[in-house]
Amino acid sequence: MPEYQITLTSRDGRQLNFNCAAGCDVVSAAEQVNIKLPSLCRDGGCGACLGHCDSGEYTLGQYSAGMLSTAAAAQGDVLLCKTYPQGDLQISAPYDYAHIQFGRQQARQAVITGLAQIAHRTVQLNLSWLDQQADKAVQFEPGQCMELEIPDTGIRRAYSLANTANWRGELEFLIRLQPEGQFSNYLRQQAAVGQVLNIYGPSGAFGLQPNNVNPAILIAGGTGLAPFLSMLRRLAEWGEDRPIQLLFGVNQENELFYQDELQRLQAKLPSLNITYCVWKPQQDWSGGFAGTPADALQLYLAKHPDQYDIYLCGPPLLVTAAVQIALAQGIAEERVFSEKFG
């Protein structure tokens, strides 16, 4: 079976070479030699493994159209988990070398310490490392995810961490209960405090651009708030105030959550401004902007034109709409960072 050479160049200009057998996707080929490229769903559905193919022949497997538009695919953008080389490839990755992990990823066990519904169809899940004798460290960058495995099934789902890296073994997730979601069903029917889960990670390259000084606009749809909570909590913990506009949107006001926590963060981060967006509020709601965060973004950019870094996390429709608005308002494509979830 032919093998092709993959040369992947990270955003900071470092190169990585590995071989990929015909019929194998790029993410799996890297994994076979213990290189973990940022990726989540491994099924063309999340967009976390987006890259750009600079040269070489390949085919793309099936993927969600919301993650890679036809136009983008025509220009060489690829989802690496669905990229099957047919020759040597030169690939540019939109993340730094530091986001690539090396070595085999092993599961670690964590026990559920908290499970609470905090809003309509929204669950807060807290876990703690089971074996704390060896190492209590929870090390990750804000914006990264962990994969949680439903006990005895091998089924894993990736969720953003909502807390910050810590030395107490604590992990916090915000999870949207999907009507037919497998992990959602597990949370609804089986999960309980004291149960033990296998955890994989961290992974993912979504996060605040570390060395950029532009003001930031964060657009969160529902539990898409989780990575931004992690980022804001770290900025607050480290005393690093910087100009940030958060647009936090839900469908109905009973889906809002964590307003107290956000208020606490505002007290520590004076340059943080928060707008709550409710798409279909009750008539008497006066807690913020009536509309989607994408609508709020349009208004904000029109009122306050500047050079921004725009971060988006939420359902694909919201993210796509908000990206289009940002680009239409003159924000450079490379200053827009997004993570979608289905």
Added chain:
Amino acid sequence: MFCYQCEQTTRSDAGNGCHTDKGVCGKDDTTADLQDLMIYGLQGIAQYAKRLRQAGQPQTQADEFILYALFTTLTNVNFNANRFVQLIKETAHWRDQLKTQYAAHDPESTAVLTAGPAQWQPAASLPGLLIQAKDAAINLDLQDLGADIIGLRAMLLYGVKGAAAYAYHALMLGYRDEVINAGFEDALDFLATHPSNADELLNWSLRIGELNYKVMAMLDAANTGNFGAQQISSVNLGVVKGKAILVSGHDMHDLAQLLEQTQGLGINVYTHGEMLPAHAYPKLKAYPHLVGNYGSAWQNQHLEFARFPGAILMTSNCLIEPDNSYRQRLFTAGPVGWAGVRHINDSDFSPLIEAAQAMPGFREDSPEKLITVGFGRDTVLSVADKVIAAVKAGAISHFFLVGGCDGAAPGRNYFTEVAELAPADTVILTLGCGKYRFNSHDFGTIDGIPRLLDMGQCNDAYSAIQVASALAKAFDCGVNDLPLSLMISWFEQKAVAVLLTLLSLGIRGIRLGPTVPAFLTPVLLAKLSETFDLKTTGNAAEDIQSAMQMAA
């Protein structure tokens, strides 16, 4: 960006210096440009501070800000663009404060400092700051003035930066000096005039060398005043079972604070790199949990930090891009910074301690391996009679001072070779982290005097100068007549300051390596060779032979 301040800067036929989107050190163009602009602003503070001082109003706090700000711009110190946006604001704030004070003192003053850094207003946005930074670039007038003048300006600025870093270390230990503060103000005020006279610029570099001598004396007083004179001490290079913290950089004050805060917590503290001499200071080595030295010089930190099973503190230069494997358990202090790495403010090391307690630490002891440190000026001078007798009896034929920084360049093997090839009747004095390449070798003794004497950090060049001066006095000759050769390995701006000090003291025949600084053009190097017999490092065996023949 344009930056050629360190030894590893890009060198090519097209010209020297890092000038693309990222320097060899990992500093990006935004950070480099913001650093240039901040230094421009610091010149404005200095312009007013100098004039207010002349009017009897010294500006000690503003001077201290200048020291800190300059230190952040040394190689491998602060890579955080956001931090520099903040520091530029603070710079303008200080400058405005002094400007107002000066205007109040002398209403006519507005006619004096009408342009440049004295009047500059920082732009409100990043693109604006980056446009302003173009006027602050070190190579601004290259087309008009040529590479020699730009190189001389650079040498002066880099000397100022190095001396400022040493002064900041002393300041952290509570030592300050108004004569020294005035020296920094004068030099930055001079740089603000866009000087273009070569002789005047070289003369200023030597003045900075003299200033740095005073600074190193102050730092020596600060170290010995706080922690006692260096003593001959054994340091374990092995590890001890238990939770662990590794301290790298140069700052003894940070180490002392950390040792105090970790007392009785069951955490062992290890030194790394230039912190090694800490083990020689009585009040630091008195802490039983300061258990040893781990790893080697700065350029090996990726490997050594990754393997260290505890928390790591970087107190000053030299930081390199933290690898993912230890980024979360790495902490910076003082002038150091990397975006996304936790910074410790006000010496509150509790986040670092929490990390150390959560990490596994070393699971078992490793075999003990001891080296000896502590040959500072007091130690060596206390046995001066023995040393002098050994020289007179012919038992010691020559001294080699192998001092300065280590680095990744292959040419740095030269300094190991000098140490290894030095004849058995010679003594090797070491300073700085360059010694890690050979300091665990057994060099033996001469009449009970160890052949390898480690005098301490790079700033302990002051100790070496004291010892050389005392020997010269004993032999009734000049330092240049002693059987002493200086092989200096340089990497960053502290080493530039030390070199300028040695030159300002009239010390001749120094061998500098592993490469010539990029800012020293052929013309400048020829000038320094002619005036100070400054040489580049060549072949170690030949250089040793040549040194010993000349002394004979």
